[in-house]
Amino acid sequence: MPGRRFAFGTLVKSALVAATLSLATTGSTLADAGFRQWIANFESTAAQNGIRRETYRAVFSGVSEPDHDVIRRARFQPEFRDNAWDYLDNRVNDSTVAEGRRMLREWGPWLQRIEQRFGVDRHILLAIWSMESNYGRALENVDRLKNVPQALATLGYLDQRRARFARQQLIAALKIVQDGHVAPAALTGSWAGAMGHTQFIPTSYQAWKVDMDGDGRADIWNSIPDALATAANLLKDNGWRTGRTWGYEVQAPSGVNLAGLDRANKTIAEWERLGFRRVAGRSFNDRSENANLVMLGGPNGPLFLMTRNFFVIKRYNNADTYALGVGHLADRIAGGGEFVQNWPRGYTPLTMQERHELQQRLTSQGLYDGKIDGLIGSGSRSAITAFQRRVGVAEDGNASKALLDMLRRN
Structure with missing residues (x-):
């Protein structure tokens, strides 16, 4: 889920937040009344940011209570909690690889145009699409989709840690509706307000939206070319290096103190002089490129030299496991194999x-x-x-x- 977080507006007074959190815990009618009052009060903030009354009221029509599932989901983000191997097992497997190759065939002409325009590898875009919405299948699960304004208002009302972020994103979402990009009823997404095939939060959609199919709208909800091009635009704007890899699985020389080198940044040539080699006898593409040593499974798991593009992927989602998942899935879709070194699971995994x-x-x-x-x-x-x-x-x-x-x- 791509996004940047900026300062926005004034925070809800701490006493009111504490009171509303207590009310929400009990699930009382008063809590819902407090939420409705929050929505009523926020209308003036929206107006100060250029949102017309008719837009605001159309968006919040029928929204009368917080979505407590949003708070539950906010507390569990697997890319920051799961072991790297558990996270990857669910996202890089025979099913996601096979579906990625099928999508490569189906959307090949569009992917070629997007790659030519933005310089971002098509396999990376397919991997992001898979990671973000399971190639769009998540958008078909209406029971899990959230009303984006309700979700963001819930975070603004109940989650002190995300209140500033939520208020900023809510203003952006209202502007997206007001500008005619999407109808209020179609403004659906994740618990954090991420939207469409490639899961853009509202401010990121505003910054990087692309009308790739030329119909006059940047429609990341329904147009796969628009969604993939918008993802490519984000990566390009954040420094994607065309024709370069995201990183390499490597083997360390025996006896080296890996703990002392974790996250160290050196050129590939310098890593080679220390005795690091690419697995399976393969060679590095560019020995002058800088890379960081990353050990997501500790010194006994796969070792990686991560290049600039790995950190560009993290601008989409700032988790190492997410960026590794995107890079590895992209390589698998392109015909690459599994990692050579096993993860330190302590058990034999299942197919x-x-x-x-x-x-x-x-x-x-x-x-x-x-x-x-x-x-x-x-x-x-x-x-x-x-x-x-x-x-x-x-x-x-x-x-x-x-x-x-x-x-x-x-």
């Missing part, structure tokens, strides 16, 4: 087909009631832990070969 079987068997045990999709999230882990508790083994919550074997025996 995507086996993960489906795992969820099916947990369902038959009455422990899992979620979607059979092979994605191991909090619901699957809770079910795994419950099964492990039932059979009297260590409750690690890992989707392992050993666990699946136990389920098969049961």
Whole structure:
């Protein structure tokens, strides 16, 4: 989810925030009244920023209570909480690679035009599309889509840490409607107000929107060319280096103190002089390029020399695991393979087909009631832990070969 956070307006008084948080916790009618009052009060702030009354009231028509699921989701962001391997297993796998290659064939002519115009590799754009909305499938799940003004107002009302961000984004969202880019009813997105196929928050949409298909609107909700071009525009504007990679998996020389080199920045040539080599005997593309050593699994996991483009990807989402996921998925879609070095999991992982079987068997045990999709999230882990508790083994919550074997025996 791309975005920049800027100072905006005045914060809600601390006493009012504390009171409304208390009310929201009880779920009382008074809390909803407080939310409605917040919306009424914010109209004057919106007016000061050029929002017309008819726009404001059309956008908030029918919005009368905060969306408490927004607060729950704000507290759990997997790219900052999950182990790197758990995060990547759900996002870079046979399914996402195969779908990426299919989308490459289907949207190839548009991707070629976008790459020529902005200089951003088409496989990177496909990987971002996958990571952000599962190639648009997330937009079809209406039960999970949020009313963006309601979501942002909820954050502004209940989340002190994000209040300034939410208020700024809400003004931008209102301007997007007022400028005719999207109808109020179609202004949907994530809990944080990220919108469309490539999940742009409102201020980022304003900064980088592109009408690639030439219909007069930069429609990231319905036009895949517009959404992918808007993502490319963001990357280009933040310093994407055309024809360069995001990074390399490398092997370290024996005996080197990796802890002392973590995040160090040197040219590729300097890393080579220290004994670092690209895995599988491959060579580096440009030895004059600078790179940082990054160890997302610690010294016993895969090691990477991350170049400038890795950090440009982080302007989209400021998490190392996210940027690694984009880069790795892009390489896989382009025909590359898995990482050479294993992650320090402590267990043997499952294939995507086996993960489906795992969820099916947990369902038959009455422990899992979620979607059979092979994605191991909090619901699957809770079910795994419950099964492990039932059979009297260590409750690690890992989707392992050993666990699946136990389920098969049961």
